Amino acid sequence: MSKPFDIVISGGTVVDGSRGLRFDADVGIVGDRVVAIGDMSSASRNQTIDATGRIVAPGFIDVHTHDDQAVIYDPAMTAKVSQGVTTVVTGNCGISAAPLPDTHVLPMPLSLLGRQDLRFATFRDYLDHLRDSPLSVNVIALVGHSSLRACTMDDLSRAASEAEIASMRDLLSDALDAGAFGLSTGLAYPTAINAPTAEVIEVGRPLTKSGGLYVSHMRNESDNVMDSLSETFEIGRELGVSVVVSHHKIGNRRNFGATSRTLPYITSAMEKQSVCLDCYPYDAGSTMISTDPNMLDGRVLIISSEAHPECAGRDLDDIASDWGVGKVEAARRLQPGSAIYFLLSETDVRDILRFPHTMVGSDGLPGTEKPHPRLWGTFPRVLGRYCRDLGLFPLETAVWKMTGLTAKNFGLVDRGVLKAGSFADIVVFDYDTVNDRADYQNPTLRSSGIDIVIANGSVIWQNGEHTNCHPGRVLTRTAEASE
Known part of the structure; x- marks a missing residue:
């Protein structure tokens, strides 16, 4: 009996990172690698991720x-x-x-x-x-x-x-x-x-x-x-x-x-x-x-200021007006930030x-x-x-x-593409709903439509939460060049 897949992402549409046309397929993972892409409906596995109606991409x-x-x-x-x-x-x-x-x-x-x-x-x-x-x-x-x-x-x-x-x-x-x-x-x-x-x-x-x-x-x-x-x-x-x-x-x-x-x-x-x-x-x-x-020729929104932390989130125009000074002087007073x-x-x-x-x-x-x-x-x-x-x-x-x-x-x-032999860095998302939600008033809102994120074969994001798994690695030029 062949070794089971650790994870099978089933029923999704693969966009493989090559610019090639999307296609429907399952993705099989063993360890930190993608080992197969195709029909794995009858294959044994330890975990199934249902990607029906979703895009599966690097x-x-x-x-x-x-x-x-x-x-x-x-x-x-x-x-x-x-x-x-x-x-x-x-x-x-x-x-x-x-x-x-x-x-x-x-x-x-x-x-x-x-x-x-x-x-x-x-x-x-x-x-x-x-x-x-x-x-x-x-x-x-x-x-x-x-x-x-x-x-x-x-x-x-x-x-x-x-x-x-x-x-x-x-x-x-x-x-x-x-x-x-x-x-x-x-x-x-x-x-x-x-x-x-x-x-x-x-x-x-x-x-x-x-x-x-x-x-x-x-x-x-x-x-x-x-x-x-x-x-x-x-x-x-x-x-x-x-x-x-x-x-x-x-x-x-x-x-x-x-x-x-x-x-x-x-x-x-x-x-x-x-x-x-x-x-x-x-x-x-x-x-x-x-x-x-030149940098102040338009709207300027202050993110942080060591000298005036209370000004974070305010427009420079408003700050300058409150202080009765020009924009350049207001920016100087706010530095560093x-x-x-x-x-x-x-x-x-x-x-x-x-x-x-x-x-x-x-x-x-x-x-x-x-x-x-x-x-x-x-x-x-x-x-x-x-x-x-x-x-x-x-x-x-x-x-x-x-x-x-x-x-x-x-x-x-072996990164940036989904193919047999590539590292299993994968995102599963809903193309119909994926969107940014963060804006200038609420800049830390989480985006919508991202269902599953996998790094080096381990699920790190699921159900809108981090899984407390940390499989990330340091990639070095010397190691990549020697492959």
Whole structure:
């Protein structure tokens, strides 16, 4: 008698993450792997999950997160698991929990990593700590350029010296050897805005040998977005590595419609080098509180303020009016903290999301009471609002943008697709009801329509609750490359 399946997901419609057409089939799981897809109605099994009338898809990969510390202090990761996410990419925008100096105060945006006890001197220490932690989701970790600068420089408002570049390069080499997937930058931020292109290239030299990714929150996403794309592509060419343009967007009303220039330019670059991009499905972004008038050119909703915590959840206009000051001065008084900026065009958001090569990332900031709703709603929002309701693309394409495309771009082996032999990272959802519920007034509402989430063969979400199972793993570039 053959060994029974541990789990059979029966009666569902499989959307396998490859962009291939959906098909009806059962999915059989043994251990942490999918071992069969087909008719298993007569097969013996230990557990049956009835997926009648449901979609069975690969678990979603959140390609852009700031969950570096959250995966440790919040083992359930409910904000992500409740959306069907089974893998998160951390260390984006130049901000990573390792390596970081053991100082009480870090400059914004590094201080968004609020837990001093969860900052690590070496990247290997960070990954080892993750391995010893009860993870719900798989973790792919990037090294932050601003974090490297904070470890080696006494003043982040200047360019690095040759000696400092050499030190950063050594730290990056160590991180890549430990399993980091690549280097991220946040060149728009005070911690890196004065780093010239040459610095980034020289720091990033170890990427060439390792095959790591260069992932960039570019220097400008507004008036000078084309120049910033050019710089990003130049860095990728010089290093001979794949580039990921983080959360591609066009800021400020005067630039609305610029996707008619950026997307063809990205397409042209893709013909010459390896270029990827991601976006989030909202017309507002979120980051540190800024006093840049360009950032304040529109509605600004305060998420958190260390100086005035009572202002969380209020509009900057109202705060400034109450204080009898301008928006810039009000923002200065509120620093440090985080805010939501309504600077984007919904038409541009749709154009970028519809672009064939765009991956999906939440870019949510955990650890606050009033986060951007994208932390809790990104993936069901793509499925419900943009795919089902607005018809931007077929369901097969929507799932691919959140699974197979990301797995391919990050070089993941046997993840992001549902096939025999793949890891059993799976989400079962109701396509008729799946939707985000989180909004700017109630940003932590759980999404609807996500029935079952499985990571590495273990059910982690069922009946609207976490199962208290933690099968998540640390995925490393070195391990994936050796498969």
